Amino acid sequence: MSGFILLAIGVCIFFFALRTIDEINRVAAFFAGTISLAWGFALTPPSFQLLVEIITVLAAFRVCMRCLNCG
Numbered sequence: 792m793s794g795f796i797l798l799a800i801g802v803c804i805f806f807f808a809l810r811t812i813d814e815i816n817r818v819a820a821f822f823a824g825t826i827s828l829a830w831g832f833a834l835t836p837p838s839f840q841l842l843v844e845i846i847t848v849l850a851a852f853r854v855c856m857r858c859l860n861c862g
Contacts, residue, residue: 794839797831 801824808820832840 794831794834794836797827797834799831801825801827801831 804820804824804827808817808824811817811820832843
């Protein structure tokens with residue numbers, strides 16, 4: 792359960808970073824959000840990790856296939 796909490800915290804930090812005007816705070820927030828997301832993803836159950844990986848691979852495959860049709 793702590794993995795999902797860290798994922799939620801990481802997403803909230805990213806939204807905070809997008810609203811921040813100061814560049815130093817934005818970089819620090821993105822860095823903290825990335826660490827929180829990576830740590831949270833590592834603590835989530837393997838079934839959730841597999842689901843996210845499958846969705847990511849399918850999304851990347853769809854983008855690559857669209858690029859192949861352009862050229």
